[in-house]
Each structure stands twice: as C-alpha cells, then as structure tokens.
Amino acid sequence: MLLVRGSVCALVDSLYSPPPSSRSEYDVYGFKTVPEDDEEERLVAKVRALDLKSLSLTEQEVSVGVKWENYLAGMGTREMARSPELKALVRSGVPHEHRSKVWRSCVEFHIKKFPESEKANYYENLLGVAREKQNPASKQIELDLLRTLPNNKHYSSPESQGIHKLRNVLMAFSWRNPDIGYCQGLNRLAAIALLYLEEVDAFWCLVVLVEVFMPRDYYTKTLLGSQVDQRVFKDLMSEKLPRLHSHFELHKVDFSLITFNWFLVVFVDSVVSDILFKIWDAFLYEGPKIMFRFALALFKYKEEEFLKLQDSMAIFKYLRYFTHTILDARKLMNIAFVDMNPFPLRQIQNRRTFHLERVRLELTELEAIRQTFLKERATDPDGRTLISDDEEDN
C-alpha cells in the first residue's frame, strides 16, 4: 500500500489509473462520459460529449485561457493575492491545467485562521489516531468509499489511489470534528477536492468547506444549517424567480426536496462535470453565496420548460434530471453572475438568522412529539413489544 507521503500529486495528474474497459470513454476529470454497454445510451452520450467538446473550444473559452496565461505570467513566482481581477478571472472558470494551483491558493487563504494548519504533523497525527482506534464514523465511511463518484475512474476499485486517499481524508476529518463525524455527502466533497489537490490539502479543503464556508450544523445530527438554507433559498426563489416560485406553489411541489442535495454536496452529481468544476472554482474563491447564485441560475435557465409542465409528477420528474441537460456553462455563468444581481450577502445572512429560530423551534417540537410517542408506546401493552409473544398464538 502506498504511504501518504508517497502520493504527492493530485489525482487528475496521476499516471496511475486502472485499465479502463476498452469501450468506455472518460473526460479529463476521470468521469465516464460514454458507457460501455447499452448501444443507444452510448450514442446519446457520444453526441453529448461532442456538444460539450465544441462548447469548450469556443473563442470565448480560448480567450479565458489566454487571460489566465497573462495573469499567471504577470504574477511570476509571487503568491496569488486576492484581487478584483483574480475574482473576475475565477468567475470565468479556471483552466484545467491551472486548477490545482488556484484551488490550493484558495484553501491556503482560508486556513490561515487555523493555527494548527501550520503544524507540520497535524494531519499525520490525526491519521495516526485513526489507524489505531475506531470511531463511530469509521464503519459508514468504509461502506461509502466505493460508493463515491462511482463513475469516476479514480475511485473505481478498492486498490485505486483515490479510495485510499479518500479514506484518509474522511477519517482524519471525523477525528477533528467528532460532533460531525461523518455525514453522507462529505465523501463526495472530499473526492472532488482530491481530484485537484494533494491529500493533505484536500483535507484542509474539506475543513474550509465545513468549518468556514457552511453555517454551523450543516452536517451535524439534525442538519439544522442545511434545513435553514433551504428556507433561505425558497425566499430567494420567490424574490428572484417569482413566476416559477408560484408555479411550484400552485402544483404543491416542494423543490427544496431536490435542492437540499445540491447545497449539501455543492452540486456534485447534479450538473455535468465541465459546469461542476467551474462552479467549484468560484465557490472556493468566494464562498457559499455561489451556491445560491447557481441554484437560482439553474432554475432560471430552464424556467420556461418548468412553466410548461402542468402536473406535479411531471414537474418532480423534471426537477430530478433537468440540471443534467444544461450543457452551456457560459450561459449559466452569465445568468448566475449578471442576471441574478444584485446579490447582497447581508440579505442571505438576515434570512438565515430569521429561519434558524424557526427551524430550531420546529426541531424542539418534533423532539417533544418523539418523547411523548415513545412514552405512550412504553405504557401501551400492545405497542411495547412489536415482536410480542402472542405471535405464537397466531
């Protein structure tokens, strides 16, 4: 088995990859773009891959690449400093070849506030503990390792370097944050980070996402923070996309059931990879506001299609897959960064405070109901033992 120190590169650059089945095709991130079996699916996937390819070769994409080259040349060996220029560049998407560098610099900027990040052996020590002891998170982490990004070749077999690193990052994180331990979804965040970052940086990236970017209790036992953000998002939908919002209301479609997932895993598995990584570029630079911008932009992009649907089931079905049908990253980014303006962070924070109190109250009520229910069951002779002795009489 490889030692932690032996694996020093990001997965996308690694020369090691399991022998892919001859008929499968993969994108630069390692995601399977064309499946091997179903002929019809292969055809559809090929057309889609071509569409994406042509979108990545437009003049605009080339010009973004040139701007980055100029910027980096101008930087020389200096560290990337935050500036309006860099922010605008990141918003236009970071080219694949520069992504590791940019992501690392974003992570480094935010971990300055953690003094332990300066300690050379901090991460290794956590891993040492994880190797010696079990914690409540270990079992579920182990179960989920091979279920993480199953379509990505870097995570496809138990021997993959990716799986090994993923285990380390998640275990170390669970020891750092015992109140979170492991929450399903964190595996996807870590796996995406590992594609472009070295293992220890991916660990810190996860720390930044959970401890700096997301509000408290986003991934803890009640997912309080996540629940609050969905209410905030509903408010924003009604403000920014009122027609669509009332359309959903009319058909009693609670879209937050689907969007909850977008926020928890920052769009992993919800959008095509070219778009996913561009969202992550801006997200890592600017923080959680980006999730709201893009969540709204995705709806705006397909607003007319939604408005045509007049049946709740059809709407739900479309909700589940429409994000995968969006291929034009430029158009989406334009909606997110231009059409959705103004977008004050203060407003989001105010809404969060407002909803936090309400969700807290609801959770308290729920807990009371649970306690009453359990008490009643304990005193109710029929309910006490579900597998009761009288089944013998039947």
Add this chain to the structure above:
Amino acid sequence: MEAIWIYQFRLIVIGDSTVGKSCLLRRFTEGKFTDISDPTVGVDFFARLVEIEPGKRIKLQLWDTAGQERFRSITRSYYRNSVGGLLVFDLTNRRSFEHLKDWLEEAKMHVQPFQIVFLLVGHKCDLIQLRQVSREEAEKVALAFGMKYIETSAKDTVNVEESFTVLTRDIYERVKRGEISIQEDWEGVKSGFVPNVVHSSEEAVKPGRRCPC
C-alpha cells in the same frame, strides 16, 4: 401522451444505509442495475405506472430516502404524505434486520393519526451464501408488524415487480373498501381522470381516518 390512471399513490422506501433501496427503485422504474450506487443524500424521486387489473392502472410516485440516521429529520414530511411504503432490510446484514422496529416506529410517529401500509422486503436474496436472516424469522417479524413479506433481488430481478405490485394492490383494496380515502391536503392518494371507475366509498369520505395499529 399522458397515460390514463385511476389513482396516484405516494410510496416511500425506508431502511438502513446500503440495504439497496435505490437499486430496488432503479430496477423497478428504469429496469437497470448498477453494482455500485452512491448514497442517497436527502431524498430522491421515481415514478412508474403499474397495472393492477387489466385496464386499471395506478400511478406510483416513489420517494427514495437516505439511510443514514441524520437525514431522518429531513425525510419526516414524506412519511406524512405517503400512503404506503417498502420497509427494506438486507438479508445479508443482520443489523439492518434488527433496526426494522426503529424504522417502523419512526414512520408511525410521523404519520399519526393517518395510517400507512407497509410491505416488508428482504433484499439481496441472490446472495444465498451470505444470508444472515432466515425466511422463517423474517416472516415471523412481518406477521408481528402486520405486514406481508417478500424477498427480492434487484441484481437478478427477483420479485422486484411483485413487491411493488403486492403493495399497490394491498392499498388499492383498502381504498376500495373505504379504509383509506382521498383527502384534501394529503398527497398519499389522489384520484385519476377516469370518472366511471370511481368507487362508492370515495363519495362518502369519512373524516379522521384512524390508525388501526
């Protein structure tokens, strides 16, 4: 074209993480099976029509739920708006069988005073050698819970159709008998667009359906 259906039922699928809930649903709705599927975060949605009697179709709205315990605070609203569900455990994982009671209590707590019709599903029956729960044992538990029991495999397509059909038919019978009725502000059962098959019981809607459990 919109297919004609007499009712729409909303069903949920619950049970421990990795028992195969999503695989079961994917096999049933898309006819596909993947060895590996990523954990469901929050909830997922599927839909399919089933024919319970010649010419009588029911539209199923199927909600897949996350197995990890902390997601239960998100999934609670589904219980309330569901008329039935599959309570799934993994035949090769004893713990998932032992947790059934917790799942059922959670469900009953959230649906009261409504009732919800469950079917107990022992999943992954293709893995004969790894089995940790016998059929007899599972049947006994099903009886105690007041449910039917079925063993399935999404991998080998064993009883996948049957499990959903059995549950659907069970609910349909109860709707016909008037034990379950359509109600405003409840998504569990909705009436379709075919006027001549509306059952008499629906016209006399009894308010306040009581949970018989």
